[in-house]
Amino acid sequence: MSTIIFHIDVNSAYLSWTALEKLKNGSSVDLRTIPSIIGGDEKSRRGIVLAKSIPAKKYGIQTAEPVASALRKCPSLVIESPDHKLYRSYSHAMMELLSSFTSDLEQVSIDECYLDFTPIARLYPSPVEAAALIRDRIYEELHFTVNIGIAPAKVLAKMASDFEKPGKIHTLFPEEIPVKMWPLPVSELFMVGRRSAEKLMGFGIQTIGELAHTDPSFLTAHFKSHGRLMWEFANGIDPTPVLSQKQEAKGIGSSTTLREDVTDPTEAKKVLLALCESVSGRLRSAGQLAGTITVEIKYHDFTKASHQARTLSPCNSTGELYNLACSLFDQLWDRRPIRLLGVRSSRLVSVGEPVQLSIFDLPLAAEAGAEAKSSAKTPSPQKLRQLDRALDSIRKKYGTDAIKRGGY
Template sequence: MTPIIFHIDVNSAYLSWTAVEQLKNGAKQDMRLVPAIIGGDQKARRGVVLAKSIPAKKYGIRTGEPVANAFRKCPNLVMAPPDHKMYREKSARLMEYLKTFTTEIEQVSVDECYMDFTGIAWKYPSPVDAALVIKDGIKAQFGFTVNIGISSNKLLAKMASDFEKPDKVHTLFPEEIRVKMWPLPIGELYMAGRSSVETFKKLEIYTIGDLAQADQGLISLHMKSHGRMLWEFANGIDDSRVQSEQAEAKGIGNSTTLSENAETAETAKAVLHELAESVGRRLRKAGQKANMVSMEIKYHDFQRVSHQKQLDKPSSEDEVLYKAACQLFDETWDGEPIRLLGIRTAKLVVASEPVQLSIFDIEMPKPPDEKHQKLNLAMEEIRAKYGKDAVVKASLMKKGTGRTEKNKKRQ
């Protein structure tokens, strides 16, 4: 059975939700219809642009730029402060509504999610008909609009939802990518940031189709694992699955917002090492091992990307988690400054549960090195007694490595 995946994205979520609340409270003006932003301090005009209206785009206003810059571009700009509590409430109500259709939902941010519609597609004349029911129901019940992308995998569904906005349903099945996706500028490919685009231009790759038809070896030579992944995306290849809330709830993870944006792989990986230790410690304390690791990046402009992989066998060892996170980071990071990093584990099993071997396994899996186990135990005992920062690996003591550096400053 061909999978049917929806990607649902709220149009200018923060601004739309603010507009709905304002209108409910008697406002005469709809922020969505005028140049408007959600930003920081309105009087001082400090902070950054978190969301913008469609009319604001005509002035060249960009998400993530300083509010002061936005007002220079459009002096009559309307601005409202962020209300994250209200956003969470709106998001929760949206997810509850979507669960009336299916519980196979993976929420990837406050304003977007994937739905695996495969099991219930038979209830509707077509996937597009089902998406229209959902889209129009959201507008009627909540007063804001969404875009819905439809495909057989998550990547193409997300690409489809980014086509013409707002309040639209688009399909992008594998047989449609040559016509609908390949002519697009390379910068519109998911996870192709400014750094990648500059590299592609040097290789005379200007469209997604150019990349799809390029030699994969050449791309890998210049951009390594991240380039290989982008080449696969350009060809519509993505085997990641929708991870429903039930599976997510069984996971253990941790994330941190950095004191300063990380701009090098070395800095980011030092933070990932710290996060891997934290997650590994929590797994061991819970008597669990993980079969899957995911890594999340939030960039300086608040855009989020995440990537996941299946482990060869269940593990709770720091170094196994760290190695997996680094591989995911290398495949995902586009060279842009990083604001937040996170590691999450899923598909947990009891630590004492026997490992299922395949017929291709030559050796029995070896237990962690005894010295390594004793070291972990000793470190955890010291941290339990004197605090989590009592023992820190030397690799984490370098300047600018996130929370560890902040802890040093407080001493």
């Protein structure tokens, strides 16, 4: 499977979060349903519009315009001052919820982030259905709406999330670019500011499609390196990966919210296998070994439970992590319906560091005999590690879905 990236953007974040807090405190009016803005204050008429409601947008009120100008357009406009401490708390809650799906997250502002869907794609029927689940979970639990853009590159995901709002999901795959993106005004392309747009239009370049078909050497002559960047973005070219900050020295983990509550242990362990494969692959990619494994369960009523154990010796083998995760799961699960499963590794050491081996890592004398070869049913740890390396190599060359495990 090729790379799939989500861009998740809160709709009118400041206004939505202020509205929610006022409703919690007893207000009978939802700011989102009336002409309202966040920014400055009504008495001084100073400041700029930081966020606006959809009814305010109908008056032609724009983000970043002076509050005084917005009041002239709509004298009955309701104005609320920003509360950045409140906004940080809502932002943190959203990121916590998103981390229950995957830890491959890059937060780029208080109200938007990128999510690398690729490692967890096999757990969902399609990217659109997964995005719908994320959108609905945010609304059900946090009570605000988000737009989600789905694409193989960050710039395309960002552009897609800016299409029709609120609470919408949009895709922007390469074959959709000519229809969905190229007809848009050049000013709507990500990273094209007002001055650049004016200069482009002065050259007769009105749409993103016209920019995409302009000779890049002409653009670099007039805009330097930014000209090349605009041309690449207009053509959907953006190799930038999702730069998650989860791979710290403390540990590497992965979790996923299930499409439906699970009560069958066999189904739960299939999910654990996918999670262990993701965690072990990232451990190997980072050149690290895990000394401790933790399994987390979130039940249908949102209560949480977790259990952890030390590995026999530090490892990054899918099979070893999976076997320990299953053991922890059997000890932990109380038969209630499961909504989320997570696997996290910690006590990491570098592959090159000396580690204490377990007796199962040592070659047994019996393995040299024909009897051991004919009767052995379980592959040795060494063979399992060779298998992991072979699978990593295939996936690196042909994509994450090129080969899948049937089980353990």
